[in-house]
Amino acid sequence: MGSFDLSNAPIQRFAGVLVVTPPPDLTGEEWLFLRRAMLERYRSEGSKQVVVDLGRVDLIDTEACEQLRRMARSVRVLGGQCALAAVQAAVASALVDLEVDLDGVDAFLSTEEAIDALGGRRA
């Protein structure tokens, strides 16, 4: 996939929750763009909850793992909550094998479930 600009990054807002949907095969640079785009939307829209929907990601490398960790960490540093949703088996295995520190990041079977849970917490 080619680089995307911040305006068309795959980020949507549902029930006050930002949902980031990384496309498959993102490069490290594209992950960085996505993180920046997410933080920009987080700031401009005043959202406090972010769900990263990994349903389309079936493989993940060291760099992508690190970018994912930073994405979750930046939301927490800003006082928000970040959750993962629809993580596929191979990705979960890779995150464990690469010892990516995602402590404190909740995970949900589906994005809908994550939105319900995070939206509920906000309420």
Add this chain to the structure above:
Amino acid sequence: MESAEQLRAMHGIDEADLDRVREYGQRALGGLGEHLRRFFAWMETTPEYEHFFGDETTLPRVHELLGSYWGAFFEGQIDEGYVAYRRTVGEVHARIGLPLQVFQVAFARAFDLWTEGAGQGADWQGLDAAATVRSMGKLMHLDMALMSGAFVERSGKTIAEQNRWLMAMSTPISVVWEKLLLVPLVGVVDSKRAADVRHAVLKKVGEVQARVAILDIRGIPLVDTAVANHLIKITKATRLMGCESIVSGLSPAVAETIVELGIDVERLMTTATLSDALETALARLGYAVGPVGAVAPGAPALAGARGAGRDG
């Protein structure tokens, strides 16, 4: 895979070799019956004979097959059909479970029977016995290479198939309730097995969208740091998919070992018994378990009748 032409070149078989094999074959095949009689007389002295050839119906069939085998050998036509034929012979013997060594010794013995009288008798009259035996030897080596190659290949496939079956049998993952998996672990859990179990569990979690998985370790004889780390990794991975894991069946001895080894199991949800784990799992799924009539009003109940759960 090499072509018949390449194989001939590799084994240094030229037309003169094939001519010599054919020439001897035309004389010797008349004595095929006697050759087979002596071959089976020798086979009867081997420990494997009874098991593989003891059946009355098998023996005539093997006689016939060996007749075709030597017929093709003495025809001296090494083409793709010949190569495929030899590979099939190797595969068939691997499939019936004959040990490779026995297979090789049997063909070496059969070759000996053809050549032990080299230079003597009517069959050898006018032939260069040494050159003929050398040519037959080249062809026999080609045969052995083809048959043993196919034999080993088939055995490898069989072992891989058996491993897959064993893996499936050793990790029977059951969906015991909607979105609840039960994974009874039995036997030794080494790195390879742990990786296989993790793969199977995560795949199942994704398939049935499980919320809770119970890893029952009653059947694991030894829980040390390595096993505990494997279990921790499995639970971490399922958690990342949105599925909590409970490790059940910890015996007092295992609990003691874990404490003595200083294994950090703080992030593992553990229970002594499977029933405790089931109760915890069902509670997580929004069900209360109890005798009929004893479940709190309004709670989805498993007491006699199932109520509407969080997911149902």
